[in-house]
Amino acid sequence: MEYKNLLTTYKDGILVVTINRPKALNALNKQTLSDLRQLFEKDALNLEGLRGVVLTGAGEKAFVAGADITEFNGLDAQGGLDMAQNGHDIFFSIERFHVPVIAAVGGYALGGGCELAMACHIRVASDKALFGQPEVNLGLIPGYGGTQRLIQYIGKGRALELLMTADMIDAQKALDWGLANHVVPHGEEIEKAIEILKKIAKKAPLAISKTIATVNAYFDKEHDGFKQEVLQFAQTVKTEDFKEGAAAFLEKRKAVFQGK
Numbered sequence: 523m524e525y526k527n528l529l530t531t532y533k534d535g536i537l538v539v540t541i542n543r544p545k546a547l548n549a550l551n552k553q554t555l556s557d558l559r560q561l562f563e564k565d566a567l568n569l570e571g572l573r574g575v576v577l578t579g580a581g582e583k584a585f586v587a588g589a590d591i592t593e594f595n596g597l598d599a600q601g602g603l604d605m606a607q608n609g610h611d612i613f614f615s616i617e618r619f620h621v622p623v624i625a626a627v628g629g630y631a632l633g634g635g636c637e638l639a640m641a642c643h644i645r646v647a648s649d650k651a652l653f654g655q656p657e658v659n660l661g662l663i664p665g666y667g668g669t670q671r672l673i674q675y676i677g678k679g680r681a682l683e684l685l686m687t688a689d690m691i692d693a694q695k696a697l698d699w700g701l702a703n704h705v706v707p708h709g710e711e712i713e714k715a716i717e718i719l720k721k722i723a724k725k726a727p728l729a730i731s732k733t734i735a736t737v738n739a740y741f742d743k744e745h746d747g748f749k750q751e752v753l754q755f756a757q758t759v760k761t762e763d764f765k766e767g768a769a770a771f772l773e774k775r776k777a778v779f780q781g782k
């Protein structure tokens with residue numbers, strides 16, 4: 523897996539992806555977005571034994587400080603449409619990824635960076651993390667799903683306040699408001715994310731991917747989430763892992779899941 527702006531390591535079924543533009547606080551330029559698309563829509567899909575992904579940013583200061591503002595020059599309405607649609611497509615690929623993706627946030631998660639963290643399934647923040655949607659400072663609104671996903675995590679009133687004031691919130695407030703799942707000492711966020719992924723990796727893989735799809739369905743306005751739950755539940759009932767899980771429980775032993 524070769525990328526211009528991503529570093530990857532793969533061990534024990536867990537892929538750690540580092541956005542590697544620390545001098546620009548890991549801002550999402552076109553190349554980085556294209557790398558993320560290639561990873562989540564192609565390369566990682568074919569990775570043998572993949573059970574989870576950690577997404578993080580290089581350097582001490584930032585997860586991702588937003589879309590790359592140096593690429594905004596000359597952006598017209600059509601360019602804005604294309605840019606936002608491109609971001610939406612990639613972030614949906616992350617949100618709909620078949621194994622859990624955890625954002626390990628060790629610094630600024632602003633604008634497109636906060637949106638990227640929100641597209642992940644779980645967020646582990648270091649005690650130095652800062653979250654915000656400062657787009658109104660630039661005369662913009664979020665373009666990578668921020669207006670929709672922020673409401674999902676923190677509710678309409680708090681989302682509107684953050685979106686309109688451009689205020690940043692620290693890790694503790696993100697935790698209190700439901701934006702972060704955990705806060706850990708700075709530097710321990712990747713380790714904590716891996717620990718969570720290892721716990722999830724012990725469960726039945728198909729049940730995990732269907733959990734992701736079904737929870738996503740709640741927010742999918744084209745599909746009734748409750749109906750999706752019925753359909754996906756029926757799919758899990760068909761699996762060998764379900765038979766094994768139920769049998770193991772009744773036999774009072776640990777289940778051995780095969781992903782079938």
Ligand code: CAA
Nearest residue numbers: 545546547549587588589590591592633634656664665666
């Ligand atoms: N795009 C491009 N470059 C960026 C950047 C961004 N979003 N954020 C930071 N940088 C660059 C800076 O220009 C600077 O580069 P130079 O060293 O070449 O000058 C370098 O990263 C370090 O940044 P600062 O010197 O500004 O660092 P700081 O510690 O003083 O401030 C900060 C940190 C508060 C995060 C500040 O950099 C900042 O406000 N960045 C912009 C944040 C922002 O507005 N994000 C939203 C972008 S719009 C968006 O994301 C739209 C969308 O939804 C799709």
